[in-house]
Amino acid sequence: DAGVIQSPRHEVTEMGQEVTLRCKPISGHDYLFWYRQTMMRGLELLIYFNNNVPIDDSGMPEDRFSAKMPNASFSTLKIQPSEPRDSAVYFCASSIGLRTGELFFGEGSRLTVL
Amino acid sequence: KQEVTQIPAALSVPEGENLVLNCSFTDSAIYNLQWFRQDPGKGLTSLLLIQSSQREQTSGRLNASLDKSSGRSTLYIAASQPGDSATYLCAGLSSGSARQLTFGSGTQLTVLP
Numbered sequence: 448d449a450g451v452i453q454s455p456r457h458e459v460t461e462m463g464q465e466v467t468l469r470c471k472p473i474s475g476h477d478y479l480f481w482y483r484q485t486m487m488r489g490l491e492l493l494i495y496f497n498n499n500v501p502i503d504d505s506g507m508p509e510d511r512f513s514a515k516m517p518n519a520s521f522s523t524l525k526i527q528p529s530e531p532r533d534s535a536v537y538f539c540a541s542s543i544g545l546r547t548g549e550l551f552f553g554e555g556s557r558l559t560v561l
Numbered sequence: 562k563q564e565v566t567q568i569p570a571a572l573s574v575p576e577g578e579n580l581v582l583n584c585s586f587t588d589s590a591i592y593n594l595q596w597f598r599q600d601p602g603k604g605l606t607s608l609l610l611i612q613s614s615q616r617e618q619t620s621g622r623l624n625a626s627l628d629k630s631s632g633r634s635t636l637y638i639a640a641s642q643p644g645d646s647a648t649y650l651c652a653g654l655s656s657g658s659a660r661q662l663t664f665g666s667g668t669q670l671t672v673l674p
Contacts, residue, residue, distance in 0.1 A: 546609075547593070552606070
């Protein structure tokens with residue numbers, strides 16, 4: 448398997464623009480997670496899905512953030528409008544189970560909002 | 562609320578040395594503990610996953626242990642190599658919710674040739 452695939456790897460945009468990050472989990476994994484990593488706050492869980500259904504979105508910072516998982520092989524994280532404080536590395540991860548499965552991360556999408 | 566601490570924040574060792582990275586957690590009702598490696602500009606790579614019923618896991622030169630009663634996990638790296646240089650993070654799951662998967666801040670390891 449190719450692992451968790453994220454795109455784009457790098458995104459530079461201007462404040463106010465819409466940003467869409469994409470993720471393809473490992474086939475057969477029924478949990479998908481979106482994390483954000485910054486130097487100041489480390490890794491933060493934004494939202495996670497089980498069988499394409501959002502389970503906990505309490506980590507989503509504001510209404511400007513939204514995430515969808517229309518099918519088992521694709522998820523998006525959207526920021527609209529983007530702000531400079533959203534600059535971070537956004538990771539997607541998947542696992543086959545929560546208690547027993549290893550967590551596999553993608554390479555991340557580095558977002559810079561000017 | 563689970564808190565995960567990794568000390569030291571940074572460690573530098575000469576090549577060939579055996580070393581131990583430490584991870585401590587506050588909630589002993591832990592389901593599993595996972596060790597990751599992160600290279601600069603990269604994602605996290607899973608190294609070892611220890612279930613609460615297990616005491617240790619081994620993979621090649623790596624051995625991870627879990628002591629729930631003391632709230633500690635260690636990652637032992639044998640015969641370290643410059644390629645082992647990376648940041649190592651541990652994460653503990655303390656309930657059935659992914660919200661309770663808590664990451665440590667990591668130990669940045671440098672292995673000098």
